[in-house]
Amino acid sequence: MSLKSKLKAVAVGVTASFAVVSTSSSADVILHAFNWTYDEVASKASEIANLGYKKVLVSPAYKSTGSQWWARYQPQDYRVIDNPLGDTNDFKAMINALKARGVDVYADIVFNHMANESAIRSDLNYPGSNVLSQYSSSSSYYNSITMFGNISNNLFGSGDFHAPGCISNYSDPGEVQYYRLCGGNGDPGLPDLDPNNWVVQQQKSYLQALKSYGVKGFRVDAAKHMTNYHINAVFDSNIKNGVHVFGEIITSGGAGTNEYDAFLAPYLNNTGHAAYDFPLFEQIRQAFSFGGSMNRLVDPIAYGQALPPSKAITFSVTHDIPLNDGFRYQILDATDETLANAYILGRDGGTPLMYSDHNESGDNRWNNLYKRSDITNMIRFHNATQGRSMEVVAYNDCYILFQREHVGMVGINKCGSGQNVSVDADAEGLYWYRNYTDTLSGNTQYITSKFHNFHIPARSARMWLLQ
Missing domain, CATH: 2.60.40.1180 (Golgi alpha-mannosidase II)
Structure with missing residues (x-):
């Protein structure tokens, strides 16, 4: 809902009067347990619930290798959960531990591409001969953690990908949605999936398996790099029934910016899903900047600089901001970030997401943030005022x-x-x-x-x- 447009600035020390009102909206706080093992999340289920969180977003769950955090965003196979964070059984146990304490699990989903394995092979068969041999040599174990399908065969082949080519113009939706994310210096990039009938069906089967385990929400990673046709084909009415779906589309602002107009607005309009509220985040950054004004935070929705509450995932930092050199300029001053969290958790509108890692960035800013006293006390205020205008x-x-x-x-x-x-x-x-x-x-x-x-x-x- 949008705030009423009647605004009245009030000077310091004078009487305040009615200014801006919004109607009621409720949204539980999501803990983004970034790169936590499933066992760790399960072991902290009681603590998480007692701190006031009602949802936990965990890192991508499927077959992936490599110890680096970014390796979780390079899927090899959807049919089994097997990565350094845990396996299918660990994932189920985590869901059950949280469910017993009234906390839902959200899963991070990567459907745009598969792992870049050009350094070890030239074909586009996934998961590939090495992984299939691993499945075969430990067949009892892998059959016990298979979520769907026949793991004796590859899941995808060369016909399931777009033609190779690296994105050079990130303002062009055609390039962004059909070409590859590449690292430069001859890197061929992440193989970009084509949303043909087979690919869509496998991705739906994966989501349905997660739902059957009790997953209640899906974060769609790199949604900017998927066509809305692809998103809608996978997230049909059956998949979306009873779950919260939101996409990650990074923008530099709201209405009037190229990224918003070319990517975020079409996504919101054509899918009906929620999204990270990067427009509001930009208003927060501007408000707390040197020479910026807090009046930016009075009614940003009225000017297209914040998403409607029902579609907004609000935040002061996401994992991409400290972990990617190209976004680190968006890191707020530590005190300003605390004040931004008070705004996000104090206001009515959107679903707040609190990012907590294990210091993957080296900044030591968000390590165990989930239980920091200021955050938990803000959540206490948020929960006590839910539903209040x-x-x-x-x-x-x-x-x-x-x-x-x-x-x-x-x-x-x-x-x-x-x-x-x-x-x-x-x-x-x-x-x-x-x-x-x-x-x-x-x-x-x-x-x-x-x-x-x-x-x-x-x-x-x-x-x-x-x-």
């Missing part, structure tokens, strides 16, 4: 203050000096003689008069929750 009460270049009905208030101040905002408690429906306690700092606001001052310290966020 949002009203932007006051804002200026430095701060934004919004409420979730009478239940909570969120203040975010990006500047180097504290901000004071006087709020008409009666007009905003806040409760008198009740504590509103900040889940982050413990600061308590006790309202005893019509006008109440909310102080937001420098470079800080406050998430006051009615006690």
Whole structure:
């Protein structure tokens, strides 16, 4: 839903009045357990549930080799789960452990291409003779972890791929969706799958197997590189029934940018799926930039700079940003990222995704982020205010203050000096003689008069929750 267009900027220290309202929307927080083994996720099922997460997105589950994180995004075979993160039995056990605690599993899906194995062979038979020999030599084990199909034969052959050719113009949908992702220096790239009837049926069989195990959501990796025809052919009404599907289409902004207009908007319109809200992320980046204004975060949907809540996966960082040199410029300052998380988890709209890795990037920023106290306290506010409408009460270049009905208030101040905002408690429906306690700092606001001052310290966020 979009926010009402009536806006009223409120200067520091003056009375705040009605500004912007959205209707109710609920969305559980997704933990992106990036590159975690399935056993690790299972062992932490109780902790994950107790911290307030309701969904866990895990790394791609199929046959793949190599210890590097990116090797998980190079599938060899869909028919078995066998990779350094675990096998089919580990995957099932993880789903059951989380399900027992009320947490759903989302699977990361790679359907655009297969593994680049040009260094070890020249054919396009997948999984290839070496893997088929492995299956044969340990037939009892591999038959026990087979999800569908006959693993004595290859899954795909040369006729199941587009002609070779590397993408050179990333603004051209034809090149992006029919050519290969290549690494340069003569690299032939990732073999690009053709969505013929056989390919589509195998991909549907894979998804149906995951659904039968209890998977409740699918993240479509590199959806920008797939045609909408391919996506719709695989994700038919039967596959989509009862699951949450969202795609990864990286853009540099919202409406008016080439990537949005050429890729993201057609994807949203033609598939009906959700997507990462890169338009909102760009507004967050601009708002927290030097000289940027927090008014960008008041009503970004109204200007096509954020996705509709039902289609938005919101975030402050994704795995691609720190792990790929071409996107590292998008990493937020550590304090700004904390403030951005308060915005994402405090607002009404979209499904928040929290990325937590094992320091694959070397930045040591997101290692065990899932259990960091600021994140878990923000999630506590999010869960307590789900279903409550949002009203932007006051804002200026430095701060934004919004409420979730009478239940909570969120203040975010990006500047180097504290901000004071006087709020008409009666007009905003806040409760008198009740504590509103900040889940982050413990600061308590006790309202005893019509006008109440909310102080937001420098470079800080406050998430006051009615006690």
